[in-house]
Amino acid sequence: MITKRIIPCLDVKDGRVVKGTKFKDLNDVSSPVELAKFYTQAGADELVFYDITASSDGRKLFTEILTETASNVFIPLTVGGGISTIEDFDRVLKCGADKVSVNSGAIRNPSIIGEAAKLYGDQCVVLSADISLIDGVYRVFAKGGRENTGMEAIEWIRRCVDMGAGEVVVNSIDTDGVKKGFDIPLLKKVCEAVSVPVIASGGAGCIDDFIELFTEIPEIDAGLAASIFHFREVEISDLKAAMAKAGIPAR
Amino acid sequence: MIAIIDYGVGNLFSLQSSLKYIGQEARVTADRSEIEAANRIILPGVGAFADAADKLRESGMADIVIQQAKAGKPLMGICLGMQLLFEKSYEYGEHEGLGLIKGSIVPIKDVVPEGYKIPHIGWNALKFKGEKDPLFKYTKEGDHVYFVHSFYGADCDDSTIAVTEYSATLTAAVRNGSVYGCQFHPEKSGNVGLDILRAFCEI
Numbered sequence: 001m002i003t004k005r006i007i008p009c010l011d012v013k014d015g016r017v018v019k020g021t022k023f024k025d026l027n028d029v030s031s032p033v034e035l036a037k038f039y040t041q042a043g044a045d046e047l048v049f050y051d052i053t054a055s056s057d058g059r060k061l062f063t064e065i066l067t068e069t070a071s072n073v074f075i076p077l078t079v080g081g082g083i084s085t086i087e088d089f090d091r092v093l094k095c096g097a098d099k100v101s102v103n104s105g106a107i108r109n110p111s112i113i114g115e116a117a118k119l120y121g122d123q124c125v126v127l128s129a130d131i132s133l134i135d136g137v138y139r140v141f142a143k144g145g146r147e148n149t150g151m152e153a154i155e156w157i158r159r160c161v162d163m164g165a166g167e168v169v170v171n172s173i174d175t176d177g178v179k180k181g182f183d184i185p186l187l188k189k190v191c192e193a194v195s196v197p198v199i200a201s202g203g204a205g206c207i208d209d210f211i212e213l214f215t216e217i218p219e220i221d222a223g224l225a226a227s228i229f230h231f232r233e234v235e236i237s238d239l240k241a242a243m244a245k246a247g248i249p250a251r
Numbered sequence: 252m253i254a255i256i257d258y259g260v261g262n263l264f265s266l267q268s269s270l271k272y273i274g275q276e277a278r279v280t281a282d283r284s285e286i287e288a289a290n291r292i293i294l295p296g297v298g299a300f301a302d303a304a305d306k307l308r309e310s311g312m313a314d315i316v317i318q319q320a321k322a323g324k325p326l327m328g329i330c331l332g333m334q335l336l337f338e339k340s341y342e343y344g345e346h347e348g349l350g351l352i353k354g355s356i357v358p359i360k361d362v363v364p365e366g367y368k369i370p371h372i373g374w375n376a377l378k379f380k381g382e383k384d385p386l387f388k389y390t391k392e393g394d395h396v397y398f399v400h401s402f403y404g405a406d407c408d409d410s411t412i413a414v415t416e417y418s419a420t421l422t423a424a425v426r427n428g429s430v431y432g433c434q435f436h437p438e439k440s441g442n443v444g445l446d447i448l449r450a451f452c453e454i
Contacts, residue, residue, distance in 0.1 A: 001416060002373040003395060040441060045374055071268040075441050076397060096264040098439065121298055123370055123399045166370070195368055221373065251374045251395040 003249045004214050005045035005222035006236055007078075007199065008229040010035060013052050015061030017230070032065045036073045039229070042236040044075065045251055048101070048224060051081030063095050070096020080128055084108065089116050093124070101126035101169060104142045106160060107149055117164025122196075127165035129157055131186060132173040138186060145173045153186075154193050161194045168194060169224065172202040179205025179228070182213045187220060197221035207234055207242045214248045253277040253452070254289035256332075258310040261297040266329070269438040273449050286315055291452065292324060296331030300340040300356060300402070303331055304348060313349060320351050325429045325454050330400060333425065333432030342402050351430045354407030359400070362419035370401040375415040375435075377423055384412040384426055385454055389446035396423070396435040396443055403434065429454070 011018050016030040036047055049069070051062045059082070070077060079097040083089065084105035092100055100120075106113055106127060117125045130141040131153040138153035157168055170190050172183030182203045191198050200213055201224040210223045228234045243250035253270055255263055257279045270277035270293075277293075280286060294316060296303050307313045320326045328336045337348045340356035348356070360369050374395040379387060398415065404422040413424040415435075425432040431451065437444035 002371070002375050005373060070265060072272070074265065074269050074272070074438055074444060076439050093262055094264065096262075096268065098262075098265070123372060167372075195366065197368060197372060221368075 001249045002221075003045070003251045004220070004243065005199075006043070006210070006239060006243075006250075007046045007048055007222050007224040008039045008044050008236070009048040009050060009201070009224050009226040011050045011052050011226065012062055012065060012081075014055075014058045015065050018052065033068050033072060035230075036069045039236060040073050040075055043240045043251065044236055045222070046076045046078065047073065048078045048080065049097075051079070054082070063091060066092060066095040066097060078126055080126070084112065086112070086115055086119065089120065089124075093120065099124050099126050099167065101128040103128040103130065104144075107140065107142045107151075110160070110163065113160050113163040113165050117166070122164050122166035125165050126167045126169060127157065127160040128169040128171065129153060129160075130171045130173055133186070138189070141173060145171075145176075154189055157190055158193050161196050165196065167197045167199065167221075169199045169201055175203030176201075178203055179209075181205065181209040182223065184213070184216050187213070187217055191217055191219040199224050201225070204228055204234070207239050210239055211242060211246050211248065214243065215246065252289050253291045253293060254286045255279045255293045255295060256286070256307075256312050256316060257281040258303075258306045258312045260303045260306055260331070261295050263295055266293065266295055266438045269445060269448060270452075273445055273452070275448075275452055281310055281312060283311075283315055286319065290324070292316065292319055292326045294326065294328040294332035294335060296329070296335060298331060300331065300334060300342040300348075301344065301346045304335060304340075304346055307335060307349075317349055317351065320430050323429050325451065326351075326431065327451050328430075328432040329438070330434060330436055333434055334402065334404065336425075336430060336432050337404055337407070340402065352404070352407060352410050352425050352427050352432060354404050354410065354425075356402045357405045359403050359417070359419070359421065364418055367418055370399055371403075371417050371421065372399045373397070374440075375417065375423075377413045377415060379413050380411050384424075386412065386424065386426065386431060386447060386450050388450040388453070390443060390450070394443045396433075396437065396440040396447075398423075398435045400434060404432070
């Protein structure tokens with residue numbers, strides 16, 4: 001049976017992990033490579049590297065970091081942030097990424113999904129969508145959750161999967177940062193709408209939030225979080241043990 | 252030295268890095284003399300079977316791989332590279348493989364209940380078949396490895412050395428003499444995967 005995946009997300013700016021970390025036992029707390037190694041040994045099933053730099057210098061540092069990570073960490077790596085063209089796909093895949101996630105880039109130019117899927121395979125193309133419930137309708141937001149596109153979210157996700165997205169990361173703006181649990185109603189809707197793997201993001205505050213996610217939605221494939229892992233509020237090894245105890249397939 | 256066959260298919264960065272990580276010299280190559288000089292061969296691959304099989308033949312790599320395998324040099328196909336070792340594939344039509352492993356490549360969707368997610372993607376447990384193969388010298392039954400595939404090897408009972416359960420039983424690894432195939436990605440399967448590569452390098 002396929003195990004449920006736990007995915008730490010690393011936001012990288014100018015080659016460093018941002019968001020404070022409490023890794024006193026690491027030599028370099030903001031080194032993406034050190035953190036990636038730590039998470040891998042702790043049992044992370046996959047890693048997401050999110051490039052939040054805008055400058056070309058920052059981008060160059062990001063690809064260097066990615067190359068170094070991929071030379072030392074041998075679990076699947078997904079890369080996102082600023083992906084808008086096939087050249088962007090090509091650049092990160094050459095540095096060792098296995099999957100590439102598109103968000104605003106796909107909103108601006110949806111055909112990128114089909115083009116990338118044809119070139120690299122569906123399994124390589126991850127749609128990441130920032131979603132908020134506005135007046136009873138789930139809407140897709142662009143530009144890091146700042147701009148309401150007006151598009152209905154479930155329809156957008158379905159369309160992207162039809163075009164070739166092999167996996168969907170659902171970021172709930174409404175639960176993000178609140179630490180009171182994942183957005184179960186939204187995630188259920190997405191799981192009903194598509195048959196590709198769905199990754200829940202936004203809202204995890206403790207181990208029980210992951211247990212609730214996998215128990216309430218058996219179809220969900222993975223849970224993603226950032227700061228609770230970086231701040232060591234949740235240890236991945238403890239989370240994995242709790243999952244196994246709850247009868248959730250875990251590695 | 253390990254020759255990683257270069258025939259223009261897939262991203263070989265992780266494979267090369269993982270071999271380097273376990274202290275092996277690996278070269279991505281399409282050079283006949285280099286492949287002949289290597290003590291092991293890895294046939295990688297992602298994407299569609301037909302396209303990869305064509306590229307393998309057009310580049311002349313198919314003949315070299317077959318000849319080297321028949322001479323007894325340890326060979327490992329990974330993911331689509333494993334599927335290419337089979338006699339044929341039914342992925343969008345019927346296509347001929349290298350014929351080094353008896354059996355054929357068929358869709359997973361035909362053997363799992365409707366609504367099951369395809370591709371079979373993620374970490375799944377290995378179950379050994381028959382006597383534990385030297386490839387799994389450092390591996391325990393139930394260890395998890397990383398899979399990404401929509402088709403699988405069938406009718407290969409005699410060669411199957413490990414399977415995995417995804418509602419149906421899917422072939423995870425095969426062996427015929429010194430020809431090995433892994434449906435999963437050892438180079439993406441953490442320490443378990445590195446140990447499988449290490450064991451292959453000792454065969």
